[in-house]
Amino acid sequence: ELKVEQNPLFLSMQEGKNYTIYCNYSTTSDRLYWYRQDPGKSLESLFVLLSNGAVKQEGRLMASLDTKARLSTLHITAAVHDLSATYFCAPKGNFNKFYFGSGTKLNVKP
Amino acid sequence: KAGVTQTPRYLIKTRGQQVTLSCSPISGHRSVSWYQQTPGQGLQFLFEYFSETQRNKGNFPGRFSGRQFSNSRSEMNVSTLELGDSALYLCASSSGGGGDGYTFGSGTRLTVV
Numbered sequence: 526e527l528k529v530e531q532n533p534l535f536l537s538m539q540e541g542k543n544y545t546i547y548c549n550y551s552t553t554s555d556r557l558y559w560y561r562q563d564p565g566k567s568l569e570s571l572f573v574l575l576s577n578g579a580v581k582q583e584g585r586l587m588a589s590l591d592t593k594a595r596l597s598t599l600h601i602t603a604a605v606h607d608l609s610a611t612y613f614c615a616p617k618g619n620f621n622k623f624y625f626g627s628g629t630k631l632n633v634k635p
Numbered sequence: 636k637a638g639v640t641q642t643p644r645y646l647i648k649t650r651g652q653q654v655t656l657s658c659s660p661i662s663g664h665r666s667v668s669w670y671q672q673t674p675g676q677g678l679q680f681l682f683e684y685f686s687e688t689q690r691n692k693g694n695f696p697g698r699f700s701g702r703q704f705s706n707s708r709s710e711m712n713v714s715t716l717e718l719g720d721s722a723l724y725l726c727a728s729s730s731g732g733g734g735d736g737y738t739f740g741s742g743t744r745l746t747v748v
Contacts, residue, residue, distance in 0.1 A: 556736075558736045558737075560739075566741070567725060567739040567740060567741045567742050568725065568727075568737075568739040569739075570736055570737070570738065573736055613678065615736075620690065620691055621666075621683075621690075621691075621729075622668075622680065622683065622691050623668075623736070623737065624680075625670075625677065625678040625680075626677075627677045628677060628678075
């Protein structure tokens with residue numbers, strides 16, 4: 526079964542700073558999603574990465590995928606308080622099933 | 636277009652009771668997956684239904700069951716509730732083919748007392 530490891534699990538950062546969340550997974554996967562979850566709310570899809578070297582950017586968030594290293598990153602540029610949330614990566618495993626990491630709880634302090 | 640609808644949003648049940656949760660996927664989506672989310676265990680996959688058939692199953696006891704109707708709506712049932720079943724239950728819909736991602740519903744918050 527595909528195992529997913531995200532780190533860090535908790536991230537507290539100041540506004541204006543940059544940081545990267547890492548998502549490692551154990552077996553080959555041909556696509557990976559990043560989701561955002563606000564407290565008490567559901568998960569919202571941010572990015573889908575479909576191939577090795579794929580890079581997607583939206584606002585201050587940029588996601589990338591290295592399928593050979595089985596690694597995806599979510600880079601935050603010049604963080605703002607509105608980005609405070611929990612972020613999940615989810616690579617696709619067999620039988621169209623997605624496996625979720627433990628999530629990274631991001632707190633951006635003003 | 637309408638999103639994924641889960642009902643009820645909140646539920647309080649007593650140990651030993653049973654509960655049924657409902658999920659209506661996005662129109663045209665044939666796959667419905669269910670996840671349990673708790674602070675300690677994170678997001679855990681329960682099962683997936685596609686065209687009225689269970690296609691994938693997670694590692695949950697038999698007290699957890701589900702079904703899907705011909706209109707793709709899905710229900711999840713938990714019998715003999717335990718305190719540890721308290722969680723946010725999320726339903727996710729997808730077209731079901733090719734590994735396209737999920738659209739999640741707002742979830743049902745179940746509290747077992």
